[in-house]
Amino acid sequence: xxxxxxxxxxxxxxxxxxxxxxxxxxxxxxxxxxxxxxxxxxxxxxxxxxxxxxxxxxxxxxxxxxxxxxxxxxxxxxxxxxxxxxxxxxxxxxxxxxxxxxxxxxxxxxxxxxxxxxxxxxxxxxxxxxxxxxxxxxxxxxxxxxxxxxxxxxxxxxxxxxxxxxxxxxxxxxxxxxxxxxxxxxxxxxxxxxxxxxxxxxxxxxxxxxxxxxxxxxxxxxxxxxxxxxxxxxxxxxxxxxxxxxxx
Numbered sequence: 409x410x411x412x413x414x415x416x417x418x419x420x421x422x423x424x425x426x427x428x429x430x431x432x433x434x435x436x437x438x439x440x441x442x443x444x445x446x447x448x449x450x451x452x453x454x455x456x457x458x459x460x461x462x463x464x465x466x467x468x469x470x471x472x473x474x475x476x477x478x479x480x481x482x483x484x485x486x487x488x489x490x491x492x493x494x495x496x497x498x499x500x501x502x503x504x505x506x507x508x509x510x511x512x513x514x515x516x517x518x519x520x521x522x523x524x525x526x527x528x529x530x531x532x533x534x535x536x537x538x539x540x541x542x543x544x545x546x547x548x549x550x551x552x553x554x555x556x557x558x559x560x561x562x563x564x565x566x567x568x569x570x571x572x573x574x575x576x577x578x579x580x581x582x583x584x585x586x587x588x589x590x591x592x593x594x595x596x597x598x599x600x601x602x603x604x605x606x607x608x609x610x611x612x613x614x615x616x617x618x619x620x621x622x623x624x625x626x627x628x629x630x631x632x633x634x635x636x637x638x639x640x641x642x643x644x645x646x647x648x649x650x651x652x653x654x655x656x
Contacts, residue, residue, distance in 0.1 A: 413475075413476040414437045414438060414439050414473070414476075415438050415439060415440050415442075415474065415475060415578065415579055415609045416436065416437065416438040416461060416472075416473070416474055416579070416609075416611075417436075417437050417471070417472070417473040418434050418435060418436040418437070418470065418471070418472050418473075419435060419470055419471040419472075420433050420434070420435060420469070420470040420471070421433070421434045421435075421436075421460065421467045421469070421470035421471070421472050422434070422467065422468050422469045422470055422633075423453075423456050423460060423465060423467055423468050423633075424468045429633055430453050430456040430633050431453045431456055431457060431460070431467075431633045431634075432632075432633040432634050433470070433634065433635075434453075434457065434470070434630075434633075434634070434635050435635065436628065436635065436638065438609060438611065439609070440578075440609055441608075441609060442609055442610070442625055442626055443602070443609075443610045443612075443623065443624040443625045443626070444609075444610065444611045444612070444624060444625070444626045444627075444628055445612055445613075445614050445619075445620035445623075445624040445626070445627045445628065445641070446458070446611065446612065446613040446614065446628050446630060447613075447614060447615075447617060447620060447627055447628065447629045447630070447644075447649075447652060448613075448629055448630035448631055448636075448652050449631070449652065449653055451632075452630040452631050452632065452633070452652070453630045453632070453633040453634075454583070454584075454613040454630055455583055455584075455613065456633075457630070458496075458581045458583050458611065458613060460472060460479075461474060461494070461579070461581055461611065462491065462494050462496050462581055463479055463482075463487050463490065463491050463494070466479065466480060467479075467480065474490060474494070474579065475490060475493060475578065475579070477490060492575075492577075493577050493578045493579060494577055494578075494579045494580075494581065495516075495571075495572040495575050495577035495579070495580045495581070495608075496580075496581045496582075496583070497565075497568050497569065497572065497580070497581070497582040497583070497585050497601070498582075498583045498584075498585070499583060499584050499585065499587065501564050501565060501567075501568045502568070503556050503564055503567060503568060503571075504556065505555075505556050505557040506555070506556070506557060507555070507556060508552070508553050508554060508555055508556065509543070509548065509551045509552055509553070509554050509555075509556055509559070509567050510539065510552045510553060512556055512567055512568075512571060513539050513542055513543060513552075513567060513570045513571050513574055514539060514574065515571055516542075516570075516571040516572065516573070516574035516575030516576075517574060517575065538573075538574050539552070539570075539574060540552075541573070542570040542571075542573035542574050543567075543570050545570070545573060545600075545603060546566040546567075546569050546570045546573075546600055546603075547566060548563065548566045548567060548570060551563065551567070562589075562593055562597075565585065565597055565600075566600065569597075569600045569601060569603075572601075573603065576607075576608075577608055578608055578609065579608060579609050579611070580601065580608050580609065580610045580611070580612075581611050581612075582601060582610070582611070582612040582613070583613050584613050584614070584615065585597060585598075585601070585612065586598060586614070586616075586619065587615055594616070594619060595619070595622070595623075598612075598619060598622075598623040599623070601623075602623060610624075612624065617644055617649055620641055620644065621641045621642075621644060624641055625640065625641060626638070626639070626640055626641060627639055627640075627641050627643075627644045627648075629648060629649075629651065629652045630652075631651065631652050636648075636651050636652060637651070
């Protein structure tokens with residue numbers, strides 16, 4: 409990808425579910441290295457937007473490009489290859505609870521492996537320097553051979569972030585990863601997410617504007633599927649937040 413090419417370009421992108429329009433005419437451009445907070449009430453379209461960006465949903469209209477490639481034009485194989493460069497952290501975390509932490513962290517590489525190698529890795533993963541380093545970075549070096557189901561919720565989040573570190577994605581998408589956490593734990597988790605994002609682009613949906621100000625460089629507001637504002641976090645003021653959350 410040309411360094412000048414945006415990581416994300418959305419041109420009048422919409423997504424419908426039957427008669428319901430979850431996103432409506434969204435224009436958004438994001439460049440490499442930006443940390444973007446998606447703000448808006450529940451149902452505003454934040455999760456739908458992230459699902460479009462990682463290719464798990466397709467737009468109903470408009471043009472959506474990731475890493476300079478129009479997702480609608482990609483073959484299934486080409487889409488899977490592109491998705492190897494996208495790391496996603498959801499509220500569910502998408503960890504395999506019944507296996508050891510080592511296997512979950514190693515799963516960050518599955519998209520780049522053949523199917524036979526991926527299957528073998530679920531049984532006989534090896535801890536190389538990258539896995540050791542990733543777990544050490546998130547304070548979980550002790551847990552490598554622990555079964556994931558025995559970990560606390562906060563520890564599972566750290567494992568999911570270690571998986572990102574091993575994957576080394578160019579784009580990180582985080583869907584409300586701190587919504588159920590207390591303020592101290594939320595700030596800690598966002599600091600950990602910023603570690604892989606130093607060399608990547610981060611887009612994260614949040615409900616807490618103060619966390620956006622502390623951890624992001626840019627804020628995008630959505631309401632009822634439409635983009636309401638796109639500003640530097642320094643310009644995230646009371647009037648803009650009221651436009652998102654005030655009842656009509």
